[in-house]
Amino acid sequence: MEKSIPNSTILVVGAGIAGISVAAALAETGARSLIIEKEPWIGGRVSRVARYFPKFCPPSCGMEIHGRRLYENPRIEVMVNTVIKSADKKGDVWQITLETAPSYVSDACTGCGQCIAVCPKFAPNPFNLGMNKIKAIDFVHPNVRPHIPFLMRANCVANCNRCEQQCPVGAISLNATRTEKTVFVKTIVAATGWSPYDIKNLPLYGAGTLENVIPNVVMERLYSPDGPTGGKILKTNGDPPKKVAFVQCAGSRDANHLPFCSEVCCAASIKQASYVKSQNPNAEVTIYYIDRRTTGRNESMLADAIANDTCRFVKGKVGKIEKRGEMLSLRVEDTEESTVMEAEADMVVLALGMTPTHSAVSLPLPFPMDDNGFLENAPDIGLIAAGTSKAPFDVASTVRDAAGAAVEALICEGVL
Numbered sequence: 001m002e003k004s005i006p007n008s009t010i011l012v013v014g015a016g017i018a019g020i021s022v023a024a025a026l027a028e029t030g031a032r033s034l035i036i037e038k039e040p041w042i043g044g045r046v047s048r049v050a051r052y053f054p055k056f057c058p059p060s061c062g063m064e065i066h067g068r069r070l071y072e073n074p075r076i077e078v079m080v081n082t083v084i085k086s087a088d089k090k091g092d093v094w095q096i097t098l099e100t101a102p103s104y105v106s107d108a109c110t111g112c113g114q115c116i117a118v119c120p121k122f123a124p125n126p127f128n129l130g131m132n133k134i135k136a137i138d139f140v141h142p143n144v145r146p147h148i149p150f151l152m153r154a155n156c157v158a159n160c161n162r163c164e165q166q167c168p169v170g171a172i173s174l175n176a177t178r179t180e181k182t183v184f185v186k187t188i189v190a191a192t193g194w195s196p197y198d199i200k201n202l203p204l205y206g207a208g209t210l211e212n213v214i215p216n217v218v219m220e221r222l223y224s225p226d227g228p229t230g231g232k233i234l235k236t237n238g239d240p241p242k243k244v245a246f247v248q249c250a251g252s253r254d255a256n257h258l259p260f261c262s263e264v265c266c267a268a269s270i271k272q273a274s275y276v277k278s279q280n281p282n283a284e285v286t287i288y289y290i291d292r293r294t295t296g297r298n299e300s301m302l303a304d305a306i307a308n309d310t311c312r313f314v315k316g317k318v319g320k321i322e323k324r325g326e327m328l329s330l331r332v333e334d335t336e337e338s339t340v341m342e343a344e345a346d347m348v349v350l351a352l353g354m355t356p357t358h359s360a361v362s363l364p365l366p367f368p369m370d371d372n373g374f375l376e377n378a379p380d381i382g383l384i385a386a387g388t389s390k391a392p393f394d395v396a397s398t399v400r401d402a403a404g405a406a407v408e409a410l411i412c413e414g415v416l
């Protein structure tokens with residue numbers, strides 16, 4: 001058995017659910033991995049959803065377990081705030097230069113919060129997409145891993161060093177700088193995940209400027225207990241919405257935008273319709289769709305939504321959204337009746353498509369890509385892709401794909 005354990009370390013890029021699952025699976029076979037994450041915290045997009053289907057669990061419980069799988073395993077090294085700066089291949093070994101941005105707060109932190117109490121400055125919370133303010137040194141959410149406050153140096157008051165002075169264990173270093181480290185690896189697994197399609201590309205839906213027309217990722221933060229409104233779905237004027245419209249395929253399955261289906265958005269909107277109803281059972285919720293694609297295990301969510309009257313489904317493509325007085329007006333082409341109708345809502349949620357996050361700058365590796373920019377495997381040069389860097393997936397499919405990627409990484413290492 002010992003013979004089959006690789007001597008080298010496998011580099012995993014991205015500590016979302018895919019990367020965490022790859023690193024944990026590798027560790028369980030006895031292999032070592034180094035997992036790097038560009039953000040100051042692990043968990044990726046799943047840690048930002050309020051509840052995740054099919055069981056509607058809060059991400060905190062699953063992520064707590066995944067955090068322990070990473071941080072308590074001696075075969076896994078985790079580096080946050082870290083990206084690949086450059087990569088060079090010599091023979092079958094990659095020479096990788098990693099660049100780590102300063103976190104200013106070291107592992108010595110005990111989480112006592114004294115620095116937060118003395119900090120005089122507030123700044124937009126990046127975890128909540130800038131929708132609320134926290135101190136310039138603060139926990140971005142209560143369960144963040146690593147469990148240290150995030151210091152937003154660019155927002156500091158000039159010449160202030162109160163937090164550094166206050167810290168009882170000397171964990172804060174305001175003069176910390178970027179560091180570099182070179183590692184040599186044979187195999188690299190990219191688990192760089194997805195990003196929402198840029199709303200600015202959708203002028204007919206307001207391009208992000210229409211009040212109360214929000215991306216689905218914002219809805220997740222609104223319903224999260226640690227979100228900007230403490231878990232209440234509210235319009236910009238602070239009132240709960242009474243008429244909510246979900247616009248499916250916002251930028252997806254459209255030759256002018258993303259030609260592909262993001263697979264997850266139909267189930268995500270049905271889930272979010274139930275968020276609205278749980279807070280206001282009298283709210284009118286309508287989902288405008290081209291096709292209802294809740295596949296596999298998620299099919300029952302659609303059946304439940306119909307049986308429970310969670311929302312109304314209208315087969316129609318929304319062509320335009322405009323402000324009309326206090327309300328929003330939607331121009332909908334009803335594809336079943338071949339008519340164009342006007343509908344109104346006081347909140348519109350755009351089910352934006354999922355695009356791959358990586359770019360040539362953020363991932364300077366020669367991964368082959370499909371026509372939509374998703375990564376493909378290149379096992380002959382030690383490059384494997386995992387999770388939604390490869391295609392849009394829900395969490396269950398991502399985890400399954402990650403297990404396969406771990407096996408493929410071991411094959412690249414020559415041990416399987």
Ligand SMILES: Cc1cc2nc3c(=O)[nH]c(=O)nc-3n(C[C@H](O)[C@H](O)[C@H](O)COP(=O)(O)OP(=O)(O)OC[C@H]3O[C@@H](n4cnc5c(N)ncnc54)[C@H](O)[C@@H]3O)c2cc1C
Binds near residue numbers: 044193217268
């Ligand atoms: C609105 C919405 C709601 C959803 N709700 C659900 C749900 O309820 N249930 C469900 O099963 N699925 C849901 N999903 C899908 C779910 O979000 C994905 O399945 C999941 O995020 C995929 O995980 P991942 O690790 O592949 O990618 P990500 O979560 O995107 O993680 C990728 C990680 O890699 C990091 N990274 C990226 N580039 C680099 C780089 N160059 N260097 C270092 N690190 C990098 C990122 O910072 C991130 O931490 C939803 C999707 C949407 C759009």
Ligand code: SF4
Binds near residue numbers: 119162164174
């Ligand atoms: S140095 Fe910055 S983070 Fe620290 S107390 Fe001052 S303003 Fe806050």
Ligand code: SF4
Binds near residue numbers: 108149
């Ligand atoms: S950085 Fe220091 S003061 Fe702030 S929470 Fe950590 S131990 Fe406490």
